[in-house]
Amino acid sequence: MFLKPDYNVEKLEDIDFSKLKESGKSVLFFDLDSTIMPSNSGAYLPKTKKLLDELQKDFTIVVLSNNTKQSYIDKVRLESNFEVISNAKKPDTKVMFEYLKKxxxxxxxxxxxxxxxxxxILCGKRACVTTILxxxxxxxxxxxxxxxxxxxERLTIIYK
Ligand SMILES: [Mg+2]
Known part of the structure; x- marks a missing residue:
């Protein structure tokens, strides 16, 4: 497989967002469960909320989640001041492309x-967007x- 992400970091806070901005990136697609929110919790950790609020000054933030539970997604939407897309069917790229076009x-x-x-990561690779695991x-x-x-699952990441 070819799933080596462009960047592989431990925490969201380790991502060099200013470098991304400098390189011309303006849209950040975030996975929801276990990435920006503890799985099925429906609530952001305070430090994540703070980070996302800060990032909104420089980027369009979009959540691209494969989750299909409507009541859960509704709860997440109430907690979020950016678009939350559910049932994204990643690694399919259609929803991502539609959003970018929009x-x-x-x-x-x-x-x-x-x-x-x-x-x-597979979704990002297929769409040719920068990928961060x-x-x-x-x-x-x-x-x-x-x-x-x-x-x-991480065995699918092949390092040269
Ligand atoms: Mg996840």
């Missing part, structure tokens, strides 16, 4: 940030099975 941007303007190689926001609290599944 706001008059191209793949060159965009970055995708997520915790999963096979959905988030982050560790799960709740990495330290996950059980062994989840951690093992994450480890297995």
């Amino acid at each position: 706001i008059g941007k191209t793949v060159n303007d965009a970055v995708i940030i997520g915790d999963r190689p096979l959905t988030d 982050v560790d799960s926001i709740t990495k330290d609290k996950e059980n062994r099975i989840v951690r093992f599944a994450r480890w297995l």
